[in-house]
Amino acid sequence: MPFDTTSTSSRVMGKKEKQRHQVKSRFYYLFWGAATVSVFVGQMYVGSGYRKMSTSIDRVVDTITFEVKRMSDGHDSMRYY
DSSP, rough: OOOOOHHHHHHHHHHHHHHHOOOOOOHHHHHHHHHHHHHHHHHHHHHHHHHHHHHHHHHHHHHOOOOOOOOOTTOSSSSOO
């Protein structure tokens, strides 16, 4: 029986391709887990800062008062200049 080199090389090639495909180390999962957590924490930080800024702007706007005076000559008509 002759030695068949094509089937042996295709089997070796198939094993290398299977090993190479979708092999991830623990570092891969740690990196993406840490990246996900850091993005989430950053979003929470930005959201809390936005809420504080909104509250302070609301306080400033609420303290502004407008005073409307009528004309001293007794006319209720509007004047445009």
